[in-house]
Amino acid sequence: MLTATAGKTARTAEPALIRRRLLDARVMTAVSAYVFAIYSYVQPAGYRSIYKTAAERLVFAHSFGTSKGLRLLYGLPYDVATVSGYAAWRVGGVLAIFGAIYGLLVGVRLTRGEEDSGRLELVLAAPVGRATAGVATLVALGTGTVVLWVAELAGLAAGGVPVGGAAYLALATATVVPVCAAIGALAGQLAPSRSLALQLGGGTVAVLFLLRVLADTVGGLGWLRWLTPLGWAELLRPFAGAQPAVLLAPIGATALLLALAGRIAADRDIGAGLLRERDRSEPRLRLLGSPFGLALRHQRGALIAWTGTLAAFCYLLGTISKSISPADVTKGVQREIAKLGTGLITTPTGYLSFVFSLLGVFVCVLVCTQIGAARQEEASLRLETVLAAPTGRRPWLAGRVVLALLGAAVLAVACGGLAWAGARTGGVHLALGRSLEGGANMLPIATLFLGIAALAYAAAPRWSGLISYGVLAVSYLWELVGALTGAPRWLLDITPFAHVGLVPNEPFRVIAALIMVATAVVAGGVALELFRRRDLVGE
Amino acid sequence: MKLPVPAIQTWELTKRYEETLALDRLELKVEPGEVYGYLGPNGAGKTTTIRLLLGLHRPTSGRAELFGIDAWTDPVGAHRRLAYVAGEPYLWPSLTAGETLEFLARLRGTEGVDRAYRDQLIERFDLEADKKVRALSKGNRQKVQLVAALETRADLLLLDEPTSGLDPLMEMAFRDSITEAKERGQTVLLSSHILSEVEALCDRIGILRTGRLIEQGTLAELRHLSAQTVEATFAGAAPTLPPLPGVQVTGTAPNALRFEVHGEIEPLIEALAGHQVLTLHSREPSLEDIFLRHYGQEPDAHRDGGEDRADR
Numbered sequence: 115m116l117t118a119t120a121g122k123t124a125r126t127a128e129p130a131l132i133r134r135r136l137l138d139a140r141v142m143t144a145v146s147a148y149v150f151a152i153y154s155y156v157q158p159a160g161y162r163s164i165y166k167t168a169a170e171r172l173v174f175a176h177s178f179g180t181s182k183g184l185r186l187l188y189g190l191p192y193d194v195a196t197v198s199g200y201a202a203w204r205v206g207g208v209l210a211i212f213g214a215i216y217g218l219l220v221g222v223r224l225t226r227g228e229e230d231s232g233r234l235e236l237v238l239a240a241p242v243g244r245a246t247a248g249v250a251t252l253v254a255l256g257t258g259t260v261v262l263w264v265a266e267l268a269g270l271a272a273g274g275v276p277v278g279g280a281a282y283l284a285l286a287t288a289t290v291v292p293v294c295a296a297i298g299a300l301a302g303q304l305a306p307s308r309s310l311a312l313q314l315g316g317g318t319v320a321v322l323f324l325l326r327v328l329a330d331t332v333g334g335l336g337w338l339r340w341l342t343p344l345g346w347a348e349l350l351r352p353f354a355g356a357q358p359a360v361l362l363a364p365i366g367a368t369a370l371l372l373a374l375a376g377r378i379a380a381d382r383d384i385g386a387g388l389l390r391e392r393d394r395s396e397p398r399l400r401l402l403g404s405p406f407g408l409a410l411r412h413q414r415g416a417l418i419a420w421t422g423t424l425a426a427f428c429y430l431l432g433t434i435s436k437s438i439s440p441a442d443v444t445k446g447v448q449r450e451i452a453k454l455g456t457g458l459i460t461t462p463t464g465y466l467s468f469v470f471s472l473l474g475v476f477v478c479v480l481v482c483t484q485i486g487a488a489r490q491e492e493a494s495l496r497l498e499t500v501l502a503a504p505t506g507r508r509p510w511l512a513g514r515v516v517l518a519l520l521g522a523a524v525l526a527v528a529c530g531g532l533a534w535a536g537a538r539t540g541g542v543h544l545a546l547g548r549s550l551e552g553g554a555n556m557l558p559i560a561t562l563f564l565g566i567a568a569l570a571y572a573a574a575p576r577w578s579g580l581i582s583y584g585v586l587a588v589s590y591l592w593e594l595v596g597a598l599t600g601a602p603r604w605l606l607d608i609t610p611f612a613h614v615g616l617v618p619n620e621p622f623r624v625i626a627a628l629i630m631v632a633t634a635v636v637a638g639g640v641a642l643e644l645f646r647r648r649d650l651v652g653e
Numbered sequence: 654m655k656l657p658v659p660a661i662q663t664w665e666l667t668k669r670y671e672e673t674l675a676l677d678r679l680e681l682k683v684e685p686g687e688v689y690g691y692l693g694p695n696g697a698g699k700t701t702t703i704r705l706l707l708g709l710h711r712p713t714s715g716r717a718e719l720f721g722i723d724a725w726t727d728p729v730g731a732h733r734r735l736a737y738v739a740g741e742p743y744l745w746p747s748l749t750a751g752e753t754l755e756f757l758a759r760l761r762g763t764e765g766v767d768r769a770y771r772d773q774l775i776e777r778f779d780l781e782a783d784k785k786v787r788a789l790s791k792g793n794r795q796k797v798q799l800v801a802a803l804e805t806r807a808d809l810l811l812l813d814e815p816t817s818g819l820d821p822l823m824e825m826a827f828r829d830s831i832t833e834a835k836e837r838g839q840t841v842l843l844s845s846h847i848l849s850e851v852e853a854l855c856d857r858i859g860i861l862r863t864g865r866l867i868e869q870g871t872l873a874e875l876r877h878l879s880a881q882t883v884e885a886t887f888a889g890a891a892p893t894l895p896p897l898p899g900v901q902v903t904g905t906a907p908n909a910l911r912f913e914v915h916g917e918i919e920p921l922i923e924a925l926a927g928h929q930v931l932t933l934h935s936r937e938p939s940l941e942d943i944f945l946r947h948y949g950q951e952p953d954a955h956r957d958g959g960e961d962r963a964d965r
Contacts, residue, residue, distance in 0.1 A: 307746075307787075393788035394781075395749055402756040412747065495743040499798075502707050502737035502811075503760035504729045649710040 127242045128250065135254035138228070139220050141580075143258045146216040147265035149587070150209055153595065154269030154284070158201040160598020162274060171195045189344070190330045192354030201275050202283050202352040208594075209266060210290045210347045211323065217291040218315045220258055221298020224251045225375075226311040226387075229302070235384055248376060255295045263288035283352035289364035293343040294319055296371035303378040306387030313419055320423050324430070332434055343367065405500055406513035413487060417521045420480055424473055425528040431469050432536020435462040462542045466533055467552060467619035473529055474556035474614060475590050477522050478563040482582045484518035485567040489578050493653050501650070508642045515568055515638060522560045526553040548618035555617035558627035559610055565634030565641070572644035575651045658721040660685045660809050660840035661706065665715035668701050668864075675701040677864040678715065683842060683857075685720075685808070688835050690855030691844040694948050698864040699844040700740055703813050706842075707737060719809060733764060735809040736802035740817065740844075742794035744786045750797045751782035757801040764805075771804040777826045792818035803830050810834060810841045816850060828854060848940045858940070860947050867947060872940065879938040879946060880913040883921060888929035897924055 165171045175195035189207030193199035228234045237247060263284050270280035294315075301315035302308075322342040329338035329345055339345030340363075349360045378388055401407035488511065491497045501507060530553025537544045567582035574581065593611035606612055613626035661683040668676040676698045683689045693699050704710040706717050708728030717724040719731040744753050758766040775782060778796045786794060795818045802810055810831075816824050824847070831841060831854050845851050851858060858875060860868040868875060880901075886909045894902075894910075897920045904911030914921055918935070925933075938946075 391785075391787075393785055394783045395785065396783065397749060397751045397755070399752070399755055402752060403759050405760070408745070408756055412745070495739065495741065496745065498704075498707070498709055499737070499739055499743065499757070500760065501709060501728070502732060502735075502739075503757065504732040504762065504764070505760055506729050647711065650704075 127240065128246055131237065131242065131246060131250035132253045135224055135250045136257060139224060139254050139258055142216060142220055142223070143261055145584075146212065146258075147261050149212060149591070150262050150265040150287075151269040153209060153212075153591065154201070154205045154266045155273040156595040156598055157204045158197050158270060158273035158275050160595065160600075161200045161204075162197055163600055164598065168195070171200075175199075189326065190339075190348050192351060196353070198275050198279050198283075198353040201270060201273065201280075202286075202354065205266070205270065206283055206287050206347060206352060209287045210344050213262060213287055213290040214294040214319050214322070214344060216258070216262065217255075217294030217296075218298040218312075218319050220255060221295035222302050222308060222311045222315055223298075224254055225299045225379075226302030226305060226308045229385060230308040238384065244380060248379065251299070252372070255292060255299075258295070259288050259291040262291055279353055282350075282356060282358075285361075286347045286350040286352050289350070289361065290343045290347055292368040293364050293371070296368045296375065300371050300375040300378075303375045303382070304388045306385075306389065306391055309416075310387075310389075313416070317419065317423070320427075324427065328430070331431075331437075333437075404513070405505060405510050406517065409487070409491075409514060409517050413484065413517060413521070416483070417480075417524070420476075420521070421525050421528050424476055424525060425532040428469065428473070428529040428533040429536035429539075432466065432533040432538075432542075433540040435465045435469075435537050436540040436542050461619070462537065463544060463548075464616070464619045466537065466544070466549070467616035469533065470529070470552040470556060471611075471614060471616055473553075474559055474611075475586075477525055477556045477560040478586050478590075479583075480525060481518040481522050481560050481564040482567045482579075482586060484514060484521060485564070485571050485582060486579055488514040489571055489575060492575060492650055495650075495652055498650060507646050511568070511572070511642055511645050515564060518564050519561065522557060522564070526556050526560075529553045529556075544618070551622060552618045555615065555622055555627075558630040559614050561634040562610055562630040565637030568641040569637040569644075572641035572648070575648075657685050659683060659718075660687070661689075661717070661719055661842060663706075663715065663717040666702070666705060666712055666717050667714045668698075668705055668710060669713045674864050676705065679864075679866055681859065681866065683840060685840050686835070686838045687857060688831065688841040688843060688855045690851035690858040691842055691861065692846075692848075692851060692858060692944060693844075693861030697861040699861055700813055701864075702861070703737075703811050703842070703844065706811060707732070733761075734807060735811055736805040736807040738795075738798045738802045738810070738812045738815045740813040742791060742798050742818075744794055744797060746787035747785065749783050749785050750780055750789065750793075753786060753797055754782070754801050754804070758804065761805060766804040767806050768804075770806065771800065774800045774803055774830070777830070778823060790818075792820060792823065795819060796823065799827065799830070803834070806837070806839070808839060810839060812841065813844045814846065815843070816845065816847055824850070848944055852940045860944065862947060868943075875940075875943050876938055879943045880915050881918070881938060882936050882942075883912045883914055883918070884932075884934045885910050885912075885925060886931045888931055892928045894924050897921060 165174055172195050175191075175193070189203065189210070191199075191203040194203050228237075234247065238244065266284035266287055267277075267280050270283060271277050275283070297318050298311070298315045301311040301318070305311035305314050322344055325338045325342040326344040326348070328335050329342075330336075330348075339349055343364055346360055346363045349357060349363075351357050351360075382388065401411040491500075497510075500510065527550060530550035531546070533552070534544055534546045534549035537549070563582065563586055566585055567578065570581035570585075571578040589609040589611055592606075592609045596606045596609065596612075610630060613623060613630070615621060615623040615626075659682050661681060663679050663681045666676060666679040666681070667674075679698075679702060681702070691699055691702070701710070705712055706719065706724050708724045708731065711725055720734055722731040722734075724731055745756075748756065754771065758771075774780075778800055780793070780796050780800060781789075784793075786797070789797070795815070799815055802812070802815075816827050819827060828850065831843070834841060835854075841854075843851065843855060852872060855872075857869070857871055859866050868878070870878075882903075884904075889908065891905060891908050891910050899915040899917065900921050901913045901915075902910060903913050912921060914935075
């Protein structure tokens with residue numbers, strides 16, 4: 115709840131409410147702060163150890179400045195020949211994306227999430243005004259922003275970046291958080307349910323990310339940077355002629371969005387959204403024949419949204435892949451780029467291979483969300499009603515796993531196909547088969563994480579989300595930063611992401627894929643048995 | 654003659670959740686065609702029992718059978734013969750009431766449901782089938798669950814506080830439906846807090862307390878175990894009676910006395926005979942009295958606090 119209207123409110127309620135809100139967001143905030151601190155420490159520290167001399171750094175800077183593939187993820191580099199400039203580029207770009215996701219999740223959670231659960235009604239039934247509830251939410255969002263800012267600052271400073279500059283860089287990153295939290299809060303006013311608010315907000319953030327990617331990778335579209343908070347973080351230019359005046363953009367946007375959200379919140383019924391859903395409908399009897407059918411019916415919207423967004427992304431990047439060229443990049447530097455876990459991204463196919471490997475993470479997230487939906491079905495006790503019918507537990511869970519696999523497969527094929535179509539449009543000659551292979555190459559690792567998620571769900575239902583997303587995040591972060599720590603080969607190879615070939619640029623790694631799938635099958639089998647033998651567990 | 658297989662039978666059924674002993678060596682037997690009232694205060698283990706019977710939770714020790722089918726090792730087999738109403742109506746918000754009924758019916762596969770009876774039930778419970786679950790009140794959601802369970806005509810109905818949230822009219826509709834089920838020979842396990850409902854519907858009653866079945870029998874049998882209340886008013890001052898076996902004075906007024914009588918009432922009548930009795934009321938213990946007696950104190954503790962109960 116966010117509102118600017120003044121209500122008659124017992125002042126004493128505020129500390130208790132604020133405390134409650136902070137506790138509600140604490141896990142998400144703590145995990146994000148951890149990621150911020152570690153990531154911002156490893157990057158400058160690693161850079162210093164790999165590129166020891168100024169000459170090395172200059173060569174590196176020159177080649178990276180032209181690499182559009184890297185800009186996709188990390189944003190626009192201004193000056194990567196210094197430790198600070200490099201940190202600004204590597205840390206700022208990635209953490210801004212993290213910050214956007216964190217802001218959105220917390221923004222929705224503390225507004226529509228509270229309302230959806232019925233807790234807000236309980237709070238507002240006490241002598242507490244809507245305004246007080248709104249203030250408590252704002253304090254929690256503000257605190258989250260500050261915590262992430264401090265975490266990044268601490269990480270950068272520990273990594274050897276001068277404190278003053280680090281503070282400004284961390285500030286640039288942190289500006290994304292309140293804007294996206296305000297987007298989440300506004301989505302929470304529009305949508306009548308938490309899941310719809312997340313879809314709405316998630317779609318918006320995806321578009322904002324896409325705008326930044328276009329601005330950074332397509333010549334002549336740089337002005338798009340002004341339209342997205344992720345672009346503002348770049349325009350603040352940490353370590354490259356700072357422009358603090360740009361701060362007005364995120365401040366103004368946050369204030370505007372929050373004022374709008376507050377305005378809506380003050381006037382509407384609790385429990386309803388501005389967008390109304392129909393309360394009645396003609397019976398639609400399709401997909402009601404089995405738990406699998408019902409799951410498909412419920413997940414269809416989310417799967418279509420995922421596939422549509424990522425496939426559109428692939429098409430766009432396919433069209434710009436033409437402009438990737440190996441000119442100016444020496445073999446040695448290419449090796450250095452490869453060391454950073456991004457492969458040989460100096461040709462159109464190499465670039466698309468990198469895009470696919472990045473999308474692989476999203477496919478892994480997708481399968482984890484499907485197991486998360488299964489867990490939600492159990493936590494809400496609806497599963498008891500289903501399993502009290504003559505339906506077996508193993509077929510039920512197997513159905514959810516199959517649904518996740520199907521979703522991943524559709525996503526992979528769509529991405530491969532659309533990347534090919536984009537490349538063709540852009541004038542790159544790439545065989546459709548190879549592009550599809552690149553998409554399909556994401557499936558073995560997604561299967562592996564599906565197996566892990568299913569196992570976590572069966573073995574420790576209450577912790578399954580934390581475990582599956584945690585293992586995924588740690589694995590991918592290690593792939594991103596592991597090489598910078600100078601860790602021995604075997605330690606770097608511990609993450610499964612190290613064993614995914616950059617298809618189509620490199621050959622498909624059959625053995626690794628087989629091992630991943632075999633591991634997933636074993637994990638899935640154990641999961642089915644464990645699930646058959648345990649108690650159902652509520653919230 | 655071969656005895657019919659019990660609809661529900663448990664042997665030392667025990668469930669422990671970490672530190673809490675939720676169910677302690679439950680021995681429960683419900684014969685086919687019986688309506689069994691399952692009573693107990695909040696947290697006594699009623700829902701735990703039903704979850705164990707459904708094979709949703711695994712017994713720590715002991716076991717349960719439904720129609721001779723093991724509840725844990727063959728839940729699907731057992732579930733073909735039963736229908737369940739959960740204590741809380743957690744359903745899918747985006748489905749309409751009608752779609753929910755259809756989904757739950759199709760889960761039963763070939764056994765299916767009695768569709769003609771469904772229409773009758775929808776009318777009886779005044780259910781709006783085209784309304785989405787998210788727009789239904791708690792009571793209306795409960796009605797969706799009830800119709801879904803009743804339309805199956807299953808041999809066994811496991812009902813966990815099925816009338817919570819229902820208005821008095823719907824409560825009557827529910828009673829009619831259970832009476833119909835009983836007439837058809839269906840077995841019902843009815844966990845409830847509504848004592849009048851249990852009194853009206855159930856053949857036998859079990860009272861659960863902190864995981865143990867402390868009393869079981871027909872209502873008549875349970876009454877026999879409990880005291881009846883006798884109130885006498887006198888023309889003059891109330892007399893002082895000598896101590897009588899099985900009789901306790903639980904209330905005094907200047908010209909009235911209240912007693913609780915266990916067993917034979919004759920000694921009390923004889924003792925009163927010499928005094929000028931104006932009125933004499935006696936009433937049998939209601940289920941509520943029986944129930945409160947078990948709720949209000951430890952089963953083996955000395956009987957006291959009778960005054961409070963007598964004043965109710």
